Amino acid sequence: EVQLVESGGGLVQPGGSLRLSCAASGFTFNKYWMNWVRQVPGKGPVWVSRIHSDGSTTSYADSVRGLFTISRDNAKNILYLQMDSLRPEDTAVYYCAREAGGWGNYNFDNWGQGTLVTVSS
Amino acid sequence: QSVLTQPPSASGTPGQRVTISCSGSSSNVGSNSVNWYQQLPGTAPKLLMYNNNLRPSGVPDRFFGSKSGTSASLAISGLQSEDETDYYCGTWDDRLNGWVFGGGTKLTVL
Numbered sequence: 454e455v456q457l458v459e460s461g462g463g464l465v466q467p468g469g470s471l472r473l474s475c476a477a478s479g480f481t482f483n484k485y486w487m488n489w490v491r492q493v494p495g496k497g498p499v500w501v502s503r504i505h506s507d508g509s510t511t512s513y514a515d516s517v518r519g520l521f522t523i524s525r526d527n528a529k530n531i532l533y534l535q536m537d538s539l540r541p542e543d544t545a546v547y548y549c550a551r552e553a554g555g556w557g558n559y560n561f562d563n564w565g566q567g568t569l570v571t572v573s574s
Numbered sequence: 575q576s577v578l579t580q581p582p583s584a585s586g587t588p589g590q591r592v593t594i595s596c597s598g599s600s601s602n603v604g605s606n607s608v609n610w611y612q613q614l615p616g617t618a619p620k621l622l623m624y625n626n627n628l629r630p631s632g633v634p635d636r637f638f639g640s641k642s643g644t645s646a647s648l649a650i651s652g653l654q655s656e657d658e659t660d661y662y663c664g665t666w667d668d669r670l671n672g673w674v675f676g677g678g679t680k681l682t683v684l
Contacts, residue, residue: 496576497676498611498664500673500674500675503672548619554625558624558625560609561611561619561664563621564618564619565618566617566618
């Protein structure tokens with residue numbers, strides 16, 4: 454069974470940093486692109502970042518580029534999101550999501566349970 | 575403001591058929607397949623429909639997806655009380671070079 458378990462969320466002051474982790478199990482982690490998606494309760498999900506299966510390629514939403522860094526440890530089956538210079542508008546539930554599919558058709562077939570990040574003084 | 579546009583709400587009575595729309599542009603819905611996610615309160619989104627009209631294992635065939643041009647739709651027939659929750663569309667955007675989602679539709683079963 455595919456499992457994605459996020460951790461590392463919490464309350465942080467504006468300008469602070471947090472590192473989120475997503476522990477993966479039940480599948481061959483190093484074969485999949487992985488993503489971070491955030492969601493303010495009551496709003497739609499917003500894609501944050503993605504990373505290639507071998508960690509060689511990353512991309513970010515404009516709103517977090519230069520502030521957040523995605524990485525992965527394929528030996529430990531863990532996905533990370535380093536979040537620096539946090540702003541109140543970064544407050545959301547953060548999900549890690551596995552990107553699956555093929556032939557140009559992809560989707561998020563598995564999501565973690567989410568971890569809440571609150572940026573407030 | 576979400577990139578994809580969905581109606582904020584939809585409703586129907588048990589047994590009815592309801593449709594939820596998802597409108598985008600040529601850089602997203604118009605050129606990539608659309609996925610639908612169902613989100614129960616307090617839980618993560620769950621893949622409900624992929625590649626426009628394919629159902630993951632375990633999703634009832636009461637759910638049907640379609641796409642035409644820059645718009646996609648999710649139809650639910652034989653509406654049941656358990657269908658009352660939030661639905662989101664999502665796809666890749668070639669211009670933004672990232673994933674985009676709709677703002678969500680809250681389905682109410684009257």
